[in-house]
Amino acid sequence: MRNGILGAAAGAMALFGAGQAFALDEVSFGTNWLAQAEHGGFYQAVADGTYEKYGLKVTIVQGGPQAANRALMLAGKTQFFMAGNLLEPFSAAAEGVPLVEVAAIFQKEPQVIIAHPDTGIDKFEDLAKLPTIFMGKDGFASYFQWMKSAFPGFKDEQYKPYTFNPAPFLADKNSAQQGYITSEPFEIEKQGGFKPKLFLLADSGFNTYSTLIETTQDYLKANPDVVKRFVEASIIGWYNYLYGDNKAANALIKTDNPEITDEQIAFSIQTMKDYGIVDSGDAVEKGIGCLTGEHVKSFYDKMVTAGVVKAGLDIGTVYSTDFSCKGVGKELKK
Template sequence: MNASTLSSTAATAGVLTICLALTASPAFSIDKISFGTDWLAEADHGGFYQALADGTYAKYGLDVEIKQGGPGAQNRALLLAGKLDFYLGTQQEQLTGVEEGIPLVDVAAFYQKNAQVILTHPDADIETFGDIARLETIYMTHGGFGAYFEWMKANFTGFRDEQFKPYNFSSAPFLADTRSAQQGLITAEPYEIERQTGKEPKIFLLADSGYAPYATMITVQQNLIDRDPDLVQRFVDASIEGWYNYLYGDNAAANVLIKKDNPEMTDGQIVYAIDKMKQYGIVDSGEALTKGIGCLSAERYKQLFDALVKVNLLQPDTDYTKAFDPRFSCKGVGMSLKERS
């Protein structure tokens, strides 16, 4: 073997060594994380399923498992126990959690408007939110009775505890009583009532009457923020992109995943929910229009804190700033995806 051949062989071996080294170690590591939602899979979770379906989470180096909530699920407790990395929480439960010493923190707010509504019969003589106080009965969950109904009593004349009857996720009692109202989410109950009766009920969005809480929050343990803020940031950013693509792009693959997790979900319900999200600005309104979907601000937390103190649901010395961390949102992430739609 001559010198030229030896040189060529050595060069080839060097290239092979480099190639083997490159293939042996990936460009980046994939972080496995688990994310628990607040209910059975539905369009209200669409952006998260979109980020999973279209590879956005993978692009950010995340292998995400979505664990749906629903009857019997304890996803918030699993987050507290360290069995989940992220949870889909609510702003109010974080504020009350601070008072109880619970170390959970909101890092993004995907519903700029809370989707909670009060529904009345389409033929009822109810034209404004305040008119609902004239009705004899309002079907609510015990959670709603202890939360937004306190706000209703404090801000409108005529609402009284005697109107409360338990809502057990069936509209049958409401439909049988024309002098009643019922709680619901704008993306769910109105569709089902219209499907059953052929008429859409009158819809009163609490957010449009002054009820200001965010909803659909990404919630984490404080120790995850302290330990790995980059992981938190990547999950928030990928989820934001997922929501832009779900609302303004091709969401077919995400809806397939939603229906796989929740076989009772229908295409009609999903289409209705997305339409209402857009019509009422549930996701993309307020600060989200200029700072991006998911935007979370200290001002909104102070506003809710003051409202809860007013109705004696929080102590005035509660440090409400421990309930949120504004560093991960309001950066304009994903806004170009909407512009391209």
């Protein structure tokens, strides 16, 4: 899957660039949660016509608690899906599920451990001193196993279930909780009246990509030109969302998810910039969305060491480096 699958894509794009009239290719992109600023670049490419410029009519299928958007893609009902992180394609490699990641919009997963200020927790490894860390069962089975492997002192006894309610954390100064750095800290500051200490897992070595563009292996083989155009238009959408006028995209986000506020959207955008969630690492020189085999293998090796995934998987089947790291859209960064 790594190389040699673009075929006629360059010729197709040359025709679009020549301004000839073609029917738009209709595709659907399923997100993995309710509409939010963390999906902003995709909404931007819809709102400002970038997808249409690339010969695409894109429908964003919003995710949520009851959504099954990956299953819809596997069934051929949609063409693309927003994968949360690399653990999902690793599982696909183990189980023979024919998925393939074609771009990594987030160079850093926004997963964060949140602690109270003024409690002597000043660096990531200090979190091992706390008696309680509230986290979901998926986090306990994944990044917490890595935490135990990479840093001495973390132990299973610290785990308490996280119910996506910050009240238990707010009530216990000697606790920490999981969250997305673009989301939970905003609510904690509003409810608790203090700025929490934030420890981004990515900055301590949990270097999975996040918000990956995923398709099926069969769709990629049959439609490399469509995949190329979708990836490149999405990348341009992300540059314009972060560094340009994003009002129309935010209006679409609020149409899909009326409960989200302008304040939350603004917080999320600024946090993505401040922490380099999208535009950092390889993306700085090679462009947003950059996905490399070296990065994927680095994270895979860490997960094998931590006992999270099996050794010996052919992970090369679940990603392609053909569509990113080309510097597309870099000139739009202001």
